[in-house]
Amino acid sequence: EAEVAQSPRYKITEKSQAVAFWCDPISGHATLYWYRQILGQGPELLVQFQDESVVDDSQLPKDRFSAERLKGVDSTLKIQPAELGDSAMYLCASSFGGSGYTFGSGTRLTVV
Amino acid sequence: EDKVVQSPLSLVVHEGDTVTLNCSYEVTNFRSLLWYKQEKKAPTFLFMLTSSGIEKKSGRLSSILDKKELFSILNITATQTGDSAVYLCAPNSGGSNYKLTFGKGTLLTVNP
Numbered sequence: 001e002a003e004v005a006q007s008p009r010y011k012i013t014e015k016s017q018a019v020a021f022w023c024d025p026i027s028g029h030a031t032l033y034w035y036r037q038i039l040g041q042g043p044e045l046l047v048q049f050q051d052e053s054v055v056d057d058s059q060l061p062k063d064r065f066s067a068e069r070l071k072g073v074d075s076t077l078k079i080q081p082a083e084l085g086d087s088a089m090y091l092c093a094s095s096f097g098g099s100g101y102t103f104g105s106g107t108r109l110t111v112v
Numbered sequence: 113e114d115k116v117v118q119s120p121l122s123l124v125v126h127e128g129d130t131v132t133l134n135c136s137y138e139v140t141n142f143r144s145l146l147w148y149k150q151e152k153k154a155p156t157f158l159f160m161l162t163s164s165g166i167e168k169k170s171g172r173l174s175s176i177l178d179k180k181e182l183f184s185i186l187n188i189t190a191t192q193t194g195d196s197a198v199y200l201c202a203p204n205s206g207g208s209n210y211k212l213t214f215g216k217g218t219l220l221t222v223n224p
Contacts, residue, residue: 042200042202042216043155043212050209091154105153
């Protein structure tokens with residue numbers, strides 16, 4: 001079964017350092033989503049791509065977060081500088097038309 | 113602003129019990145509602161509901177949508193310890209270009 005690949009699975013970083021997460025969606029899925037999930041909360045959308053274009057980044061803290069999907073395939077989410085409040089699970093998901101919406105395994109970030 | 117309220121926030125039952133989880137929503141341009149199960153990893157898809165009053169069923173789980181009253185329920189019969197998880201509902205207001213708003217989830221604990 002096709003999967004959304006994410007790496008790393010776990011990341012511990014010090015406050016003020018830079019950190020990056022990678023996502024490779026299911027082949028052919030044009031839409032890619034990055035979510036942040038704080039413990040005890042539901043996932044919150046950070047950014048949505050349609051191919052290489054950003055469709056929605058209204059909840060992305062743009063002073064420290066950036067996301068790109070240069071060739072419309074895989075994507076990178078970066079945080080610089082990381083803050084303690086960024087500790088969370090970062091989930092990537094992809095979809096194609098209305099046929100399905102699949103999450104990756106996520107990256108659990110701990111900022112110390 | 114889109115709003116999703118799940119209740120109860122947590123629930124503890126014994127194996128064999130039947131549980132009902134609730135999800136009420138207020139979203140613009142509602143298209144469908146998705147239910148997910150989340151253990152200590154990424155959410156896994158359970159159901160997508162688009163029509164009112166039509167029950168979707170998978171084994172011991174079933175779900176139904178009421179688009180007039182803006183809510184959905186997820187039922188689990190004969191619960192097992194493996195059903196212990198957070199259950200998330202997410203109305204979709206983006207059609208085939210998904211735009212999901214997640215609730216905080218219901219934490220279900222099934223004791224032996």
